[in-house]
Amino acid sequence: MENRNLRAISKKANVSIATASRVLSGAKTVVKISEKTRKKVMEAAKELDYIPNVFAKSLRLRKSFTIGLVVSNIEDYFFGPIIRGVERNLKSKGYHLILADAEDDIEKETFCVHDLYGRMVDGILIAGIPAGYEKEKLPTNERKKVPLICIARQIDSHLPSVAIDNELGGFLATEHLIMLGHRRIGFLSGPPMLPDCQSRLAGYKSAFKKYGLKLDKNLIMVKNTSPLPETGYKAMIEGFLNKSIKMTACFAYNDFMAMGAMKALLQKGRKIPENFSIVGFDDILPAAYSTPPLTTVRQPLEEIGRRATSMLLNIISKPDSDYVGEKLVLQPKLIVRGSTRKI
Amino acid sequence: MENRNLRAISKKANVSIATASRVLSGAKTVVKISEKTRKKVMEAAKELDYIPNVFAKSLRLRKSFTIGLVVSNIEDYFFGPIIRGVERNLKSKGYHLILADAEDDIEKETFCVHDLYGRMVDGILIAGIPAGYEKEKLPTNERKKVPLICIARQIDSHLPSVAIDNELGGFLATEHLIMLGHRRIGFLSGPPMLPDCQSRLAGYKSAFKKYGLKLDKNLIMVKNTSPLPETGYKAMIEGFLNKSIKMTACFAYNDFMAMGAMKALLQKGRKIPENFSIVGFDDILPAAYSTPPLTTVRQPLEEIGRRATSMLLNIISKPDSDYVGEKLVLQPKLIVRGSTRKI
DNA sequence: GTGAAAGCGCTAACAG
């Protein structure tokens, strides 16, 4: 009654443990088994309500059928669709997901990754490195040969990654505002150390260049805290509203910051989009439900999660393949809503 | 080089495997070990960069140091803080979190729980059962004796739970509107089968009763899909704006639905709070950043996650305690912002 | 204080 293991089944079915294992452990074995014994075993398993012991299996196979996902901040809605993409893909392939939250702290990020190694995960996905990371601090995969992929934020290292072209995204957002006639366009920056923030800024700059606009440092608003609404709110007040700078539009690092900025603008009597246009980034769920609905640059978040997972599982199944530095770059898409207007 | 296990360490330190285990496996053992050998072992472990094999350990100890968390819909921001509360608490105690997303589907929910059993988790947390669940379908913990706790949505069964007093929350929201002079107050319902939705509705009704208002079925707007912005948007249009019903305010099942409803109201020319007041529920992150900022009933989400985790770990450590039906009920809190006003 | 050895449940040679 106590032990629902292969031995119990083999006894009940009058076969050897090995045979029971062959029947129950799935298709892999090339060995053929007679229908009779197969049935006997299956029935015994059903009767005993057999659940294979994953630890014994993992111990034996040196494989955990588990991958770890570290998100930089679980409170950021940005990760919801990514997690979903990862989880769906994983589930359909019999893998499990161990989730770790770095709480936007680089020390915790490092701890999480180390911890995951100890958990013997077959692979690791890192979604959104916290600001302030240093390449050297990020635990590499050398030691344990556990493949590691970066999601949604490229890291200019030897690690493979799946992300959109952030520079193009920044360009599209800025170009959209330029096309609407804006000239004094701000950049509501996320944490400057974030590689994707740098890329979006680069896109912003290249749009300025292409259309012959002059860069002005006063147009760049920075507040070096997590890219949440509060940060956008403060950056907008301190970097623009409390100063006497001319600005008719801005491009925000992400939707969350844009939402915070919109609140600040409205409080100070600006009307969006009549007086001020704003473009976000990501297209998180509430972006379409803000007032006015937010024009933004969409990232295919679920797809990013899904494809990163496929890439990872692929690497896992072919451990000798040379995936170092492989990068998958997806395309962002401008979604025009109500927060931008012709000047 | 290959094997970084206890055997390697014991060889390097010239001790037995047993001794190495005693030193490295932590405090539990009452046996004393001389400082000398302890040091030898520790050094060897450090040199080899030893990571204990959790599978061997779990196999031996019949314990996984892992708990499973099933969320009904990872896209719902509602779960972010809950996950954080769970994860933080777990991490500090050396446990890991396997996350499963039920995608608001009761079949998947069931699958997830079964799957988690197979994963030998030491306990399970279920956050937000999807609508349409049936008590019988929810896998019970009888079989495997794996403790299972419901979070944020009480289920009127024998399962322990941690949640707020939803009826009180519904009462507070409705009372607030009544105090502001509203009499024709709607209820923007979530999926009616959801137990917390029923409780909030009950609170709404009891406020009506207490203040002598008359219930009117026309005031209840229902759209039986996941409680996301889109659902609130449609329910408001179909249940109110397209009809000729008198209504000056409404209480929404949650913030997400409130946001959708606000969009619908604004599109039809209503002004919030001048023409129409609305109260949400949960106080998710963007609630404070909507236009106008949303008056809502706050749930202490992170605390719920944290306390449910403590409860679960407690049960795990004392498997014989009688926790059946234990319920922890926390208090909701009305947060008044800008979406409600005197009539 | 320390070591030898059994065994957790499973899979994969190797025999037969």
Next chain:
DNA sequence: CTGTTAGCGCTTTCAC
């Protein structure tokens, strides 16, 4: 086609 057997790495009696 099926059975025997040797471990995977760890903890834990039981000796000494």
